[in-house]
Amino acid sequence: MSSENPVETLQRNLRDLMRQNARAGRVVVAVDALDADAASTFADAFAAAIEVEGTAVFRESLADHADDVRDRLVAPFRSGEPFSGASAAPADAVLVVSGRFLHTVELRKLWNFSVWLESNPPVGAARPELPDAEKHYLSESRPRVAASVIVENSDPAHPVQVFGDFC
Template identity: 35%
Template sequence: MRLPVTPAATLWRALRDEARRTYPRGRVMIAVDGEDGAGKTRFADNLAAVFREDGSAVFRASMDDFHRPRAERYARGRTSPEGFYRDSYDEATFRRVLIDPFRSGATPDAGFQLAAFDLVRDEPRPAEWVTAPRDAVLIVDGMFLHRPELRGIWHWSIWLDAPLDVRYARMAERDGTDPDPAAESNRRYREGQELYLKDARPRAAASVIVDNTDPAAPSRVYQDFC
C-alpha cells in the first residue's frame, strides 16, 4: 500500500532511494537518531512504509525496547545527566540479540529479537525470535544511536533536528512533562543529551540531517562541517 503523495512522503521516498543506491541488496541497517521529542518513532515508521512500497522486507525496532533495569539506569543518581546518557540503554544486549544476528544473515532462518526489555514492568521481555530473508532492511529509532559504541554498526543514518521549544512542547503533550526546557525536572535529560552532542557529534556522523520541526513537511538540511 502506497502512502499518499505529500511533501513528507516525497522526502521519505527520496531518502529511501538514496540509501538504496548505495545498498541495493543484502541486510541493511538504518538508524533514525535525534534528541527527545524530535519525532524519531513516527519518522522511522514512515520511512519503513516507503521501503515496503518497493517490496523490501522491513523490520522495525526501537532503543526504547533495549533499556537497562531501573537500578542500573539510576546507579549514578536519579537526577544524573551522565547516568541518563551512559546508563539508559543496554547496548550489549542490543548487539547480541538484534544487530549481530541480523547483520550476519548467514542463513535465512537465523533468528533475532526486535525487543528485549519492558520499560513499564522493568523486566526483560520473553524472547520472541523472528527471521528475515537475505535481503532485508532494519530501521531502528532512538536516542544516542551515534554514540561511539554504536556508530560503526549502521550502513546509513538520519539525524532529526527540531528546535528546543518545539521538542519540549511535544514531550509535554506526549508525557505530561514540564514544557519549560530549563525546568529542574528536565535537567537530567537536557544535560544528558548535551553530553551526547559533545561526545558523539551525531550531526557530523549522520548520513543525512532532516529538519523535522514540521513533521508534515520535513526538509533535508545541508551542512558544511569544514
C-alpha cells in the first residue's frame, strides 16, 4: 500500500498540468463546484501545491454571480496592482479563486486554467433534485465541457481526475 496522499498527488498532477500551458507570468485559476465549501477546500489544497514550488499564491473565494471579479480581482492581479486588500502580485504568481457558477460564458474567459468539481451520490442512492438556478447553470454553461479539468470529489480524501472525452 502506498503512503502517497491521494489528495496531494492529484493536486501536484493538476499543478503540473496547469504549468504545461502557463509556465510563468500571472496565472488565474478557478475552482468551480455546486458546493462552494468543497470548491474552497479543494482550492486551498491546490494553492498549497503551487506554493510548494516556490510560486507566490493568492486565494479568493467568490460569492455566487460575482460580476465584479474582472475589475476587482483579475485585472489588477494581471497588471501587478494591489487588489482586494492584497499587495501587488509579483511577475510570476498564481491567483486561485473558488466558488459557484465560475464557468458562465461571461467568466470562463478570465481563467487560464479551471477545475470543475463533481460530487455524485453513493451507488444506489437517490440523486437529490437540484434547485432551478443550478439546473440552468449546468445546462446553459456546461461547466463539464468548459473546464480545463474535471475532478470527481464525492470522497474529498480520494478525489479522482475524470476524463470527459468519449474516444
